[in-house]
Each structure stands twice: as structure tokens, then as C-alpha cells.
Amino acid sequence: MYCFQCEETSRGTACTARGVCGKTGETAALQDLLLFVVRGMAVFGEALAREGHEDRSHDAFVRRALFATITNVGWDDARFVALVEEALARRDALRARGAAAPGGERAFWDPDALPEAAIWHGPVDAFAAQGERVGVLATTDETVRSLRELLVLGVKGIAAYAEHAAHLGAVDPAVDAFLQRALAATTRVVPVEALIALVMQTGERAVAAMALLDRAHTETYGTPTATQVSVAAGTRPGILVSGHDLRDLFELLEQTQDSGIDVYTHGEMLPAHAYPAFRRYPHLVANYGGSWGQQTTEFEAFNGPILLTTNCLLPPPPGSTYLDRLFTTDVVSYPGAGVVADRAPGGVKDFSAVIARARQCQPPTPLETGFVTTGFAHHQILAVADQVVAALKAGSVTRFVVMAGCDGRHKARDYYTQVAATLPRDAIILTAGCAKYRYNKLDLGTVGGLPRLLDAGQCNDSYSLALVALTLKEALGLDDINDLPISYDIAWYEQKAVAVLLALLHLGVKGIRLGPTLPAFLSPAVLSLLVERFGLKPIGAVDEDVAAMMAGA
Structure with a gap:
């Protein structure tokens, strides 16, 4: 190996x-x-x-x-x-x-x-x-x-x-x-x-x-808009949907209407709440828990069935009781877990086994209360582009910091929580992916009439952040995307984050900070190449990185 x-x-x-x-x-x-x-x-x-x-x-x-x-x-x-x-x-x-x-x-x-x-x-x-x-x-x-x-x-x-x-x-x-x-x-x-x-x-x-x-x-599913999402647990049996696949969630919601069963999102499924098609289902009640790294305790506490639609599945630890409530579908697999078969051409998946299991379960154990906000994909941000440009020109907003990417279990990922809390009040964080769970429950307030945390959605919605940057470049009359008051402080974990990083490099973004560690698959020669051509750099001390980003370095 x-x-x-x-x-x-x-x-x-x-x-x-x-x-x-x-x-x-x-x-x-x-x-x-x-x-x-x-x-x-x-x-x-x-x-x-x-x-x-x-x-x-x-x-x-x-x-x-x-x-x-x-x-x-x-x-x-x-x-x-x-x-x-x-x-x-x-x-x-x-x-x-x-x-x-x-x-x-x-x-x-x-x-x-x-x-x-x-x-x-x-x-x-x-x-x-x-x-x-x-x-x-x-x-x-x-x-x-x-x-x-x-x-x-x-x-x-x-x-x-x-x-x-x-x-x-x-x-x-x-x-x-x-x-x-x-x-x-x-x-x-x-x-x-x-x-x-x-x-x-x-x-x-x-x-x-x-x-x-x-x-x-x-x-x-329609254009996502800024949406407040409850993180509280309800009193009815529930099904927890994790992963990334919105079609699986939509078909499950269709099949659980008027069933007395609530549906919750987990991890990267949180942004589903921002799409109009999903807001039509009152039994899509909340987002439960955080990112994938906390799933072993959160799945245990949920009490009901868990549906894994894509990556981010961890092996249930010894002594856990949720394997018989775990269901996988598509490419996801785990020995002993239930399997939801692929849909036939032109058909839908049959979630009846998941629904039947939910009827046998207790409601979720409450973990927290309150709300988080999502839905600031490029459509939503560009709808207030004039407000963004005005805030920049007035100086009420001086910097955007893109803190997108993946969460993980590495203790050094506390860095991203500390950066979010340390950034001055005239900085706005743009995020996408499950890295957001390191700071999306902090009270960061507003600036220039805008929330200081703008969540574009899933990791693939990093594309939205690139579109926003390109649009701002045109609106401000700049020739180079790197002349924008935007810094990039990216967290990575797996291979989709590698695709996002390469996408940013293709778009000409330079000076990206990458952490919590640099990839082991980058040899010294290849790392030197990325440093020389794109200014790729590791994360450092929080105070030093925040000061450098606010100074445009």
C-alpha cells in the first residue's frame, strides 16, 4: 500500500x-x-x-x-x-x-x-x-x-x-x-x-x-438565494442525508411527503435549503450537525437512518450502533450497510427501505439550536454587485478572503476558525465547501450592509466564487484578477479540492495559501514550480497570515 x-x-x-x-x-x-x-x-x-x-x-x-x-x-x-x-x-x-x-x-x-x-x-x-x-x-x-x-x-x-x-x-x-x-x-x-x-x-x-x-x-432546482437554516432537532422521526447529491435528496423528499417523517441535511447537503425546489418541502426541517469529520458522534446521536449519497463516509467505530441505520447509494459502499439501488433509466430511486427504518426509530437527539445562513452563490452575490462595489469604493469593505474547500479532522484546522475570528470587521469571508463548518456558527456580524460570511454552497460552488471575482474585476476596471482586494486561504482534504485548486490556478489566481498541510504528492520540484509560477504558499501563524492578507500579500 x-x-x-x-x-x-x-x-x-x-x-x-x-x-x-x-x-x-x-x-x-x-x-x-x-x-x-x-x-x-x-x-x-x-x-x-x-x-x-x-x-x-x-x-x-x-x-x-x-x-x-x-x-x-x-x-x-x-x-x-x-x-x-x-x-x-x-x-x-x-x-x-x-x-x-x-x-x-x-x-x-x-x-x-x-x-x-x-x-x-x-x-x-x-x-x-x-x-x-x-x-x-x-x-x-x-x-x-x-x-x-x-x-x-x-x-x-x-x-x-x-x-x-x-x-x-x-x-x-x-x-x-x-x-x-x-x-x-x-x-x-x-x-x-x-x-x-x-x-x-x-x-x-x-x-x-x-x-x-x-x-x-x-x-x-432554481436559483439559490440567501436562506437561514435551522440547526435544531425536531420531535418526529427523521432521515439524515449526507454527501453532495441533490437529486437523491429531492427524490427522498418526494417519497416522504405526508409520512410523519422529517428530513435533515448533513455536511455538504446544507446548501440544498437555498434552492427554491427544496424549500417547497416543509418536512425538510433543518441541518443536523457539522462536517463529515464529526459524523461518528453525530450519526450515533441522530437515532434515525442516515443516507450517504457520495463521498465523506467514515467507518463506524467499534461500539457504534448506527451501522444498521446506515444506507449507501451510487458509488458509496460499506460492508453491512443497506444499499439503495441505482435508478433505472428514466426512473427514480426507491427509498422505501430507508423510510421503513425511520418509522422504527426515535427522533434525533438535540445537538444545538439556532440558524446558519447559506445561498450566497454567484447569482445572489451578483444581484448585490452594486452594493459590493460601493462598499469597496467607500472603504467600508477593504478585503474579501476566500476560505473555501474541505474540512477534516486535523487539529491544525482550528487555524481557519481563528482566522475567521481574527479578521478585522471590514473583511468579508467568501466560502464554499464543508470548510465553512469551522466558522459558520460564529457571530461575525455585517459590514456595508452585507453579512461578513457569504456561503456560496458546496465545494463545487467554488466556481461561484471565481465568477464573483471575475465580475468584480470587470466592475472595478481592473486588468488582472490578482489586482482585486481578494486573498485566498484554502483548506483541502481530498481530490475534489485538488480540482478546485487547479481551477483557480487556471483562472490565473496567484498567492493562494493552502493548508493545513501541503499535499504529500507534490514533490520538491513540482512544489517549487507551483511556488515560482503561482506563488502557492503554506498557511502560517494566524496573526501573521491575517496581517499579510489584509495588506494584499
């Missing part, structure tokens, strides 16, 4: 025996093998497309396979074995398509020079050993390995966003084609500068994927 794709990675280097997340070596090996075979699929898919025989019938599988390997998504080895077997069959079908075309497969590729990922076969009992052999360390050159992993991890994040959009019927073939091209590039020798160019293109495609998802959300 050698896994360093998340911020929790052991000793800041890599998990080599068991993941800090709880992932076993066998699970890690199966994930590595799945990625290996999907790269082989990409070799054939890219070649077919290049010669005018494009086959998009495997795009959905590739997105799902990549999504399944993101941190805290898949824990069930049997599910990974099935995915590897399906990937092998799909890869061989792509090769057969080339063989059946005029001129045979030599018209597309040299069958004697195919990479191992395109030709390997083995029985199920060889899967884990092969996965260990073809993992991260199979690339021996440290700089090339780092660039490949930066590319692959960004691609995983894009695949997750594109998969969410696909659930709502929105697909961008250019995004899927890029995933294929990027994965194929990792199977051959590519010059370092060409790899760097691909990494930068990953940022461009990340912007496209987030824009696609933004349109899918708003066209389906």
Missing part, C-alpha cells in the same frame, strides 16, 4: 500499512488496480477517437470508477472486484472495436507496443497483488510521479463533479474526452513540460465541469 491522495496521509508522506481514513491495504490495492485498468480503457478510447471512431458509451462507467476511488467513498472490496471485472470487459470491448474496424487494430495502435494497463489479465485472486504492483510507486521518477498524481487526482475530482451533473441529465463530451486523454497520457512517457500543460488543462476542465454542474443544479 502506498496512498497519499488526501490531507490526512500518514506523517505527511504516505499511508503504507493502513490508511488513516481506515482503508485497508487490500482495498487500496483494488482501487489502484481499478485505476490501472481504466487507464488501459483510455488508451483504446483515445486512439479510436483520434481516428474518427469515437465511442462515448463508456464515459459514465469511467466517471463512476474514478469517483469510487476518491477518499472516503468506497469501503466494500466486493464492489471493487466487480468494478475491476467490468473495467476489464469494457477495455477488451474497446480493443475489439478497433480490431473490427477497416484496417484492423493496427490502424489505431501498435498491438506489440501496448502498455501493460491495456493488456493485463488475471484471476480475481491475483487482483490485490497486481494492484500493489501497479500503484503509485510504479512510476519511479519522483517528478514525473508527482505530476502524474496531480493530474490523476484532479481528474478524479472532475469525474465526481461531472457525475453529479450527469445525474441531472447534463453531460459535456469535452470533459469526458479530457478524462480519457489525461488517463491515457499516464500510461506512456510524456515530457515533463507536456505533463505540466496537461495539469493546467485539468484546471480548465475543472472549471467546465463545475460550470456544468452549476447549470444543472439551477436549471433543475
Whole structure:
């Protein structure tokens, strides 16, 4: 095992025996093998497309396979074995398509020079050993390995966003084609500068994927508006929905109308409350708890069933009682948890088992009272753009600080709470993602008629913050996005945050602070490159960072 794709990675280097997340070596090996075979699929898919025989019938599988390997998504080895077997069959079908075309497969590729990922076969009992052999360390050159992993991890994040959009019927073939091209590039020798160019293109495609998802959300559920959301527990049995997938939540709300059961959001589902379509359901009563890192105690206290729609699932700890109340769906898996099957084409998911379990449960244990505010996506902020510009010009607002990204369990993440509390009253925080839970319950007040904390929504809504910055640049007559009074203090945890970081770099943002630690997959040479070209820097002491940000440094 050698896994360093998340911020929790052991000793800041890599998990080599068991993941800090709880992932076993066998699970890690199966994930590595799945990625290996999907790269082989990409070799054939890219070649077919290049010669005018494009086959998009495997795009959905590739997105799902990549999504399944993101941190805290898949824990069930049997599910990974099935995915590897399906990937092998799909890869061989792509090769057969080339063989059946005029001129045979030599018209597309040299069958004697195919990479191992395109030709390997083995029985199920060889899967884990092969996965260990073809993992991260199979690339021996440290700089090339780092660039490949930066590319692959960004691609995983894009695949997750594109998969969410696909659930709502929105697909961008250019995004899927890029995933294929990027994965194929990792199977051959590519010059370092060409790899760097691909990494930068990953940022461009990340912007496209987030824009696609933004349109899918708003066209389906309406434009989000600023909304106060209760964090109190009700007195009826409830279902807690965590993850990111809004369609799952919507279908569950439809099926629980007039049932006497309340529905609560958790973690990254909080922004659902800001969409008009969700506010039509009075039994969507509150947001329960905080970010994913606190779930083991919060799921225990909730008492009712929990539905995990995407990543951010932690293994239930020994002695916990909620495994028999835990349900997973789509790419999420955990041995012993209930499974909500995928929807049939044109259909909806059947949540009857989740609803039946809720009827057997007690109401949630109260954790807190009060409200939090969400819904400041780009539509809402741009609706008050004149007010924002006036506040800047009058000097009542002097700085925006983008504190977007992921939360996590690292104690150093208290840094973000302290920064929020320390920033002067003329600074406004722009946030998106579950990093907000470090400070969204602080009383930060208002300035210039605006809340000092503007929550754009989920991690994918970091796209909204980029749009706001670009619009402000035009409104203030500036030539460079870096001339704006905006500083970036980003928290990262997993691979979607990598996609967000690359998106910001693609948009030309410089001077980003990244924490609580720098990614272990950045080699010294690659880190130096990012520092030199983009001014990427680690977080430091709170008072020093706040002073520097307010000074524009």
C-alpha cells in the first residue's frame, strides 16, 4: 500500500500499512488496480477517437470508477472486484472495436507496443497483488510521479463533479474526452513540460465541469438565494442525508411527503435549503450537525437512518450502533450497510427501505439550536454587485478572503476558525465547501450592509466564487484578477479540492495559501514550480497570515 491522495496521509508522506481514513491495504490495492485498468480503457478510447471512431458509451462507467476511488467513498472490496471485472470487459470491448474496424487494430495502435494497463489479465485472486504492483510507486521518477498524481487526482475530482451533473441529465463530451486523454497520457512517457500543460488543462476542465454542474443544479432546482437554516432537532422521526447529491435528496423528499417523517441535511447537503425546489418541502426541517469529520458522534446521536449519497463516509467505530441505520447509494459502499439501488433509466430511486427504518426509530437527539445562513452563490452575490462595489469604493469593505474547500479532522484546522475570528470587521469571508463548518456558527456580524460570511454552497460552488471575482474585476476596471482586494486561504482534504485548486490556478489566481498541510504528492520540484509560477504558499501563524492578507500579500 502506498496512498497519499488526501490531507490526512500518514506523517505527511504516505499511508503504507493502513490508511488513516481506515482503508485497508487490500482495498487500496483494488482501487489502484481499478485505476490501472481504466487507464488501459483510455488508451483504446483515445486512439479510436483520434481516428474518427469515437465511442462515448463508456464515459459514465469511467466517471463512476474514478469517483469510487476518491477518499472516503468506497469501503466494500466486493464492489471493487466487480468494478475491476467490468473495467476489464469494457477495455477488451474497446480493443475489439478497433480490431473490427477497416484496417484492423493496427490502424489505431501498435498491438506489440501496448502498455501493460491495456493488456493485463488475471484471476480475481491475483487482483490485490497486481494492484500493489501497479500503484503509485510504479512510476519511479519522483517528478514525473508527482505530476502524474496531480493530474490523476484532479481528474478524479472532475469525474465526481461531472457525475453529479450527469445525474441531472447534463453531460459535456469535452470533459469526458479530457478524462480519457489525461488517463491515457499516464500510461506512456510524456515530457515533463507536456505533463505540466496537461495539469493546467485539468484546471480548465475543472472549471467546465463545475460550470456544468452549476447549470444543472439551477436549471433543475432554481436559483439559490440567501436562506437561514435551522440547526435544531425536531420531535418526529427523521432521515439524515449526507454527501453532495441533490437529486437523491429531492427524490427522498418526494417519497416522504405526508409520512410523519422529517428530513435533515448533513455536511455538504446544507446548501440544498437555498434552492427554491427544496424549500417547497416543509418536512425538510433543518441541518443536523457539522462536517463529515464529526459524523461518528453525530450519526450515533441522530437515532434515525442516515443516507450517504457520495463521498465523506467514515467507518463506524467499534461500539457504534448506527451501522444498521446506515444506507449507501451510487458509488458509496460499506460492508453491512443497506444499499439503495441505482435508478433505472428514466426512473427514480426507491427509498422505501430507508423510510421503513425511520418509522422504527426515535427522533434525533438535540445537538444545538439556532440558524446558519447559506445561498450566497454567484447569482445572489451578483444581484448585490452594486452594493459590493460601493462598499469597496467607500472603504467600508477593504478585503474579501476566500476560505473555501474541505474540512477534516486535523487539529491544525482550528487555524481557519481563528482566522475567521481574527479578521478585522471590514473583511468579508467568501466560502464554499464543508470548510465553512469551522466558522459558520460564529457571530461575525455585517459590514456595508452585507453579512461578513457569504456561503456560496458546496465545494463545487467554488466556481461561484471565481465568477464573483471575475465580475468584480470587470466592475472595478481592473486588468488582472490578482489586482482585486481578494486573498485566498484554502483548506483541502481530498481530490475534489485538488480540482478546485487547479481551477483557480487556471483562472490565473496567484498567492493562494493552502493548508493545513501541503499535499504529500507534490514533490520538491513540482512544489517549487507551483511556488515560482503561482506563488502557492503554506498557511502560517494566524496573526501573521491575517496581517499579510489584509495588506494584499
